[in-house]
Amino acid sequence: MANLAISNVCNLNCPYCFAAAYMSQTIGTARPFITIEAFTQRLDFLERSHISQVRLIGGEPTLHPQFTTLVQLARQRGFTVLVFTHGLVRARPLTCLTTLSPDDCMVLVNMNATRSGSVPDAAETAQREAVIRQLGSRALLGFNIYRPQFNLEPLLALIQKANCHPAIRLGLAQPILDGANVYLHPKQYPAVGRQLAQFARRAAADGVRLEFDCGFVRCMFSDEELALLQEAGADVAWRCNPILDISLDERAIHCFPLTGRVETAVAAQDAPTLRQQLIVQTQVYRRAGIYRECSFCPHKRQGTPPGACTGGCLAQTMRRFRHQNLRFVLPAPTVGQGCQPALLGEIR
Ligand code: SF4
Numbered sequence: 001m002a003n004l005a006i007s008n009v010c011n012l013n014c015p016y017c018f019a020a021a022y023m024s025q026t027i028g029t030a031r032p033f034i035t036i037e038a039f040t041q042r043l044d045f046l047e048r049s050h051i052s053q054v055r056l057i058g059g060e061p062t063l064h065p066q067f068t069t070l071v072q073l074a075r076q077r078g079f080t081v082l083v084f085t086h087g088l089v090r091a092r093p094l095t096c097l098t099t100l101s102p103d104d105c106m107v108l109v110n111m112n113a114t115r116s117g118s119v120p121d122a123a124e125t126a127q128r129e130a131v132i133r134q135l136g137s138r139a140l141l142g143f144n145i146y147r148p149q150f151n152l153e154p155l156l157a158l159i160q161k162a163n164c165h166p167a168i169r170l171g172l173a174q175p176i177l178d179g180a181n182v183y184l185h186p187k188q189y190p191a192v193g194r195q196l197a198q199f200a201r202r203a204a205a206d207g208v209r210l211e212f213d214c215g216f217v218r219c220m221f222s223d224e225e226l227a228l229l230q231e232a233g234a235d236v237a238w239r240c241n242p243i244l245d246i247s248l249d250e251r252a253i254h255c256f257p258l259t260g261r262v263e264t265a266v267a268a269q270d271a272p273t274l275r276q277q278l279i280v281q282t283q284v285y286r287r288a289g290i291y292r293e294c295s296f297c298p299h300k301r302q303g304t305p306p307g308a309c310t311g312g313c314l315a316q317t318m319r320r321f322r323h324q325n326l327r328f329v330l331p332a333p334t335v336g337q338g339c340q341p342a343l344l345g346e347i348r
């Protein structure tokens, strides 16, 4: 997997936006949209990486003035297309997407994107729903959780009404490492976990599956809540790995929250090689996690999926330490536990 940034601009203003730092890096310094030549090189990169799906991100990718041409180029070379959008899509790119078969095209629509810096207003919701009705089964609804109170019920109703793909993609809003976006504090995770477990049962009754994006952690759910999620068929996972966001200026970034901190040049390399380079860059931080307890947590040290936990979002972890006094100590190994370093910096 790799995400291709094709637009560095967006016409909305979501409070939790984690691409803001990435986009602001290029304001006034670079072309805001990918060129056809550079996009062709990105397709070459995907091919040599044996990746069959083109994942288009921004900013807002559908603002690219040649969006239709880019999609056609990808389809001509046999790629399937996944578009990440705020959902307020203009007529031309929408027509382009609706002419593709649902087997070849999926559109992940962020349901709580907004101009207002708060929640979507009635006009935005109406416009987004009209777009989703046209996309039909190509539409996969997504929702970013950035505060402990949220309501996913309207998404269930819309999935039925518009015959969307029967799943909801859930994101936990994560902090930009050096930014000021609104994000969910790890102390708020258990409250979110309780709501999601209840909602998963409700969604399953409608034939809708919950899918977790990166940054979810094991301990935000009790054993009972985890059992409820699994019974409901939710795609439960504790991910934090470099999917690779490929920027307009050809950097492979671990993910947008780590822009400028964990990245490498694409050059002539393939995705597995780039991913490995980014994993090496993050290794030292992986020993810790979003909570002090992570360094000593059995889920992190011993577990196997779906029990094993990554320790949560690396951007959260790195913010927690803010690079102060990182020193490592090796405790005496315990039989069966290996020898995991503990971060002295946590004992503060
Ligand atoms: S590793 Fe950290 S975040 Fe994960 S379950 Fe353990 S304490 Fe929770």
Ligand code: SF4
Binding pocket: 174, 214, 215, 239, 240, 241, 242, 243, 254, 255, 256, 257, 258, 312, 313, 314, 315, 316
């Ligand atoms: S650091 Fe990990 S969890 Fe956080 S946004 Fe990046 S990939 Fe997701």
